[in-house]
Amino acid sequence: MERQIHIEPVTRIEGHAKITVFLDSAGDVRDAQFHVTELRGFEQFCVGRTMWEMPGLTARICGICPVSHILASAKACDAILAVKIPETAQLLRRLMNLAQLVQSHALSFFYLSAPDFLLGWDSDPATRNVVGLIAARPDLARKGIRLRAFGQEAIDRLGGKRIHPAWAVPGGVNQPLSQEDRAWMIERLPEARATAQETLTLFKSAFGDPKERSVLGDYPSLYMGLVRHDGAWEHYEGVLRIVDAKGRVVREHNPAQYAEIIQEASEPWTYLKFPYYTPKGYPDGMYRVGPLGRINVCDRFDTPLAQAELEEFREHSGGRSGRVFDYHYARLIEILGSIEEMAELLADDRIASPVIRAEAGVNAREGVGVHEAPRGTLIHHYWVDQNGIIEKLNLIVSTGHNNLAMNRAVREIAKTYIKKGKVSEGILNRIEGGIRAYDPCLSCSVHAVGRMPLCVEIVNAQGEVQATLSRD
Amino acid sequence: MDLVVGIGNELRSDDGVGIRVVTSLPPRLGVKTAVVHQLTPDLVDVLGSAERVLFVDAHATERCLRLARLCEGGAPPTVGHTLAPETLLAWTRAACGRAPEGWVLTVPAQSFAMGESLSPETERAVPAARRAALDWLDRHAVAHEEN
Numbered sequence: 320m321e322r323q324i325h326i327e328p329v330t331r332i333e334g335h336a337k338i339t340v341f342l343d344s345a346g347d348v349r350d351a352q353f354h355v356t357e358l359r360g361f362e363q364f365c366v367g368r369t370m371w372e373m374p375g376l377t378a379r380i381c382g383i384c385p386v387s388h389i390l391a392s393a394k395a396c397d398a399i400l401a402v403k404i405p406e407t408a409q410l411l412r413r414l415m416n417l418a419q420l421v422q423s424h425a426l427s428f429f430y431l432s433a434p435d436f437l438l439g440w441d442s443d444p445a446t447r448n449v450v451g452l453i454a455a456r457p458d459l460a461r462k463g464i465r466l467r468a469f470g471q472e473a474i475d476r477l478g479g480k481r482i483h484p485a486w487a488v489p490g491g492v493n494q495p496l497s498q499e500d501r502a503w504m505i506e507r508l509p510e511a512r513a514t515a516q517e518t519l520t521l522f523k524s525a526f527g528d529p530k531e532r533s534v535l536g537d538y539p540s541l542y543m544g545l546v547r548h549d550g551a552w553e554h555y556e557g558v559l560r561i562v563d564a565k566g567r568v569v570r571e572h573n574p575a576q577y578a579e580i581i582q583e584a585s586e587p588w589t590y591l592k593f594p595y596y597t598p599k600g601y602p603d604g605m606y607r608v609g610p611l612g613r614i615n616v617c618d619r620f621d622t623p624l625a626q627a628e629l630e631e632f633r634e635h636s637g638g639r640s641g642r643v644f645d646y647h648y649a650r651l652i653e654i655l656g657s658i659e660e661m662a663e664l665l666a667d668d669r670i671a672s673p674v675i676r677a678e679a680g681v682n683a684r685e686g687v688g689v690h691e692a693p694r695g696t697l698i699h700h701y702w703v704d705q706n707g708i709i710e711k712l713n714l715i716v717s718t719g720h721n722n723l724a725m726n727r728a729v730r731e732i733a734k735t736y737i738k739k740g741k742v743s744e745g746i747l748n749r750i751e752g753g754i755r756a757y758d759p760c761l762s763c764s765v766h767a768v769g770r771m772p773l774c775v776e777i778v779n780a781q782g783e784v785q786a787t788l789s790r791d
Numbered sequence: 792m793d794l795v796v797g798i799g800n801e802l803r804s805d806d807g808v809g810i811r812v813v814t815s816l817p818p819r820l821g822v823k824t825a826v827v828h829q830l831t832p833d834l835v836d837v838l839g840s841a842e843r844v845l846f847v848d849a850h851a852t853e854r855c856l857r858l859a860r861l862c863e864g865g866a867p868p869t870v871g872h873t874l875a876p877e878t879l880l881a882w883t884r885a886a887c888g889r890a891p892e893g894w895v896l897t898v899p900a901q902s903f904a905m906g907e908s909l910s911p912e913t914e915r916a917v918p919a920a921r922r923a924a925l926d927w928l929d930r931h932a933v934a935h936e937e938n
Contacts, residue, residue: 430832453835464836
């Protein structure tokens with residue numbers, strides 16, 4: 320008899336989702352679906368607004384990654400203005416994106432995910448959270464909090480506020496970097512770098528064995544992300560590279576022409592679309608983005624500490640990694656690389672110039688902005704009329720790229736940990752952990768700090784609830 | 792160091808009164824100010840280095856200004872972003888080994904609708920709330936001088 324298991328809500332992710340696991344008549348996993356139950360509608364209600372409003376409007380998509388949307392939107396508007404923005408504006412936008420990577424990755428690692436694997440997958444849900452982490456590892460927790468605070472403060476100092484800073488604008492940015500703020504960031508960088516290195520050491524000591532890191536699934540896929548024109552790790556510009564599971568370059572493409580290689584499929588059971596690599600078709604064109612995607616597509620880091628970590632990671636992974644758990648490892652390497660690049664940018668006097676914005680009107684009727692948000696490649700594509708009024712827009716957000724992969728992760732974990740219909744809370748935690756490794760940002764909604772309600776329904780093929788497992 | 796934290800959303804009318812009060816305070820030696828939409832663990836670090844903290848927030852049901860001493864602890868958070876000042880103080884002690892003396896100043900609020908301006912009643916309460924925050928800072932300064 321076929322059965323279904325529902326897990327709702329999935330905790331400690333940004334937004335709302337539920338999981339359904341379909342069992343066959345023997346009680347083994349037949350399929351699994353990761354449902355996103357929110358509908359935001361930005362692609363509809365931004366139509367009719369001016370392009371000048373778009374960075375501020377689209378920033379409201381999310382309270383965790385507003386910086387990412389502001390930057391992608393500003394880049395799309397740059398293309399509509401058909402301007403080359405001043406060099407200083409370019410450097411400042413890079414600096415802010417790096418600060419965003421640091422704060423968002425620190426939030427994901429220390430607040431949302433580390434409690435699972437540092438306190439134990441099967442530890443009490445009431446304490447398996449950042450509160451429990453503070454109690455069990457106060458020193459580590461405090462360093463993690465300070466690391467995130469550093470990234471947030473850097474964003475605040477650059478943009479005037481840490482959430483929804485209206486700073487990146489079409490043509491550049493609207494405020495230069497002051498000497499005081501530059502000095503503050505330079506002073507705080509060594510501590511941030513030390514925390515990143517210490518956490519990497521701790522992580523590797525606990526999970527040095529790749530088998531340990533297969534707990535959330537290990538499967539091949541394509542990977543996508545920006546790289547520099549020479550193949551180095553990149554987060555703001557460059558070319559869109561797709562590699563296969565062995566790291567072989569499948570394609571390098573102009574990001575502005577993303578639509579030639581990416582299409583989106585829809586399913587009736589979720590509001591989140593399924594982007595796929597067009598030449599492979601749907602769903603075989605599954606690819607992964609985000610920290611692991613970027614680590615897998617790049618040839619190297621251009622900063623020494625992150626490069627050394629990348630070499631060690633690849634040496635111990637047999638090249639590219641398909642392990643879902645390695646998203647956490649990749650996140651830590653990216654924090655380190657981001658801090659190193661921040662140091663380079665801040666040491667460059669060109670970043671202090673007051674020339675920060677190019678002025679122009681509407682010179683193109685279409686513009687695409689692509690960069691790397693913490694969770695992966697973010698695409699804003701706008702079509703405007705001669706007055707800059709938005710006629711149509713397409714947003715492909717980072718989490719969307721990983722939709723097929725997250726569904727695959729749930730299925731892989733469920734197959735490993737659910738046998739003959741036997742389920743336990745520990746198994747459910749791992750399924751949730753598999754999703755959380757991707758750090759999905761389904762909008763700007765809730766994430767759990769403490770004990771969350773969890774409901775599992777087992778439903779047979781006739782739609783009858785055979786059993787319900789729940790916690791309040 | 793004393794810390795004064797304004798809590799609220801300036802886009803939800805009176806909910807932003809805590810931020811209005813805190814941003815109106817003149818700079819003082821030994822006093823840090825911060826404004827936040829909500830209390831989060833990110834504040835643990837700055838709280839750990841403060842001697843006293845005053846949280847300034849809107850209150851939907853109280854009818855008068857209220858200054859109250861906080862006790863560390865409180866129920867653990869459950870869902871979402873809700874985090875009580877008392878809980879944050881307890882987390883600070885856990886992470887930093889110490890916590891500041893905590894106080895809260897609540898300002899009566901009438902409207903939490905969309906909007907950047909305060910209701911007339913809450914607007915009238917701002918000068919008194921500002922004086923209360925300054926008095927709180929002065930009392931601490933007097934206590935230091937007496938010591």
